[in-house]
Amino acid sequence: DQQVKQNSPSLSVQEGRISILNCDYTNSMFDYFLWYKKYPAEGPTFLISISSIKDKNEDGRFTVFLNKSAKHLSLHIVPSQPGDSAVYFCAASAYGTSGSRLTFGEGTQLTVNP
Amino acid sequence: DTEVTQTPKHLVMGMTNKKSLKCEQHMGHRAMYWYKQKAKKPPELMFVYSYEKLSINESVPSRFSPECPNSSLLNLHLHALQPEDSALYLCASSQDFDGDNQPQHFGDGTRLSIL
Numbered sequence: 001d002q003q004v005k006q007n008s009p010s011l012s013v014q015e016g017r018i019s020i021l022n023c024d025y026t027n028s029m030f031d032y033f034l035w036y037k038k039y040p041a042e043g044p045t046f047l048i049s050i051s052s053i054k055d056k057n058e059d060g061r062f063t064v065f066l067n068k069s070a071k072h073l074s075l076h077i078v079p080s081q082p083g084d085s086a087v088y089f090c091a092a093s094a095y096g097t098s099g100s101r102l103t104f105g106e107g108t109q110l111t112v113n114p
Numbered sequence: 115d116t117e118v119t120q121t122p123k124h125l126v127m128g129m130t131n132k133k134s135l136k137c138e139q140h141m142g143h144r145a146m147y148w149y150k151q152k153a154k155k156p157p158e159l160m161f162v163y164s165y166e167k168l169s170i171n172e173s174v175p176s177r178f179s180p181e182c183p184n185s186s187l188l189n190l191h192l193h194a195l196q197p198e199d200s201a202l203y204l205c206a207s208s209q210d211f212d213g214d215n216q217p218q219h220f221g222d223g224t225r226l227s228i229l
Contacts, residue, residue: 032214032215034217036220041222041225042222042223043118043120043204043206043220043221043222043223044157044204044220045220046217046218046219046220049215049217051215089156089157095214095215100145100208100210100211100212100213100216100218101159101162101170102159102218104156104157105156106155106156107154107155107156
């Protein structure tokens with residue numbers, strides 16, 4: 001049972017435009033959500049997170065939106081840059097039931113074309 | 115630059131060898147993790163150490179043996195591995211395991227190949 005799903009294996013956008021990566025979850029106990037970026041031959045890099053008490057968190061070009069009723073979150077990158085090309089993983093945790101244990105989605109390969 | 119350092123970056127070993135992977139962090143984190151990642155798949159949790167004690171073992175085969183010598187170091191001892199154990203092994207750390215809203219920070223991993 002996949003509790004965190006990223007339904008788009010890949011996404012291609014033009015430099016300067018908006019990239020929107022989506023993530024759905026099924027476990028209503030999840031209360032903390034994270035996005036990681038991964039380049040080949042490197043470990044995942046923490047990008048941005050959001051607590052379930054918020055619906056938006058912004059950090060520079062990156063904004064994460066959380067819709068709890070739809071069990072959906074998205075990562076917006078504006079403007080997209082070629083250096084943003086990487087695999088993006090959505091992850092979630094449920095405080096109190098499993099500590100900081102993360103459940104990951106399958107990842108979305110983002111390609112930003114110059 | 116990653117604040118979690120893993121050595122070696124690459125390791126090739128035979129099925130009868132014994133080797134160790136090392137991980138170090140100096141962020142004062144009290145939780146450390148080992149993950150295994152196969153190509154085009156998300157990381158899979160193997161072990162969690164909290165305050166230098168093993169908290170979680172995700173039913174990992176005994177040919178993988180973790181060790182936490184102190185709060186900054188985490189080792190993974192390997193013995194009699196199988197070809198299917200070839201993967202990227204990632205170490206991560208977080209402030210602590212039972213805290214709320216804490217991201218895990220990953221090292222760059224050790225690329226392990228079993229001949």
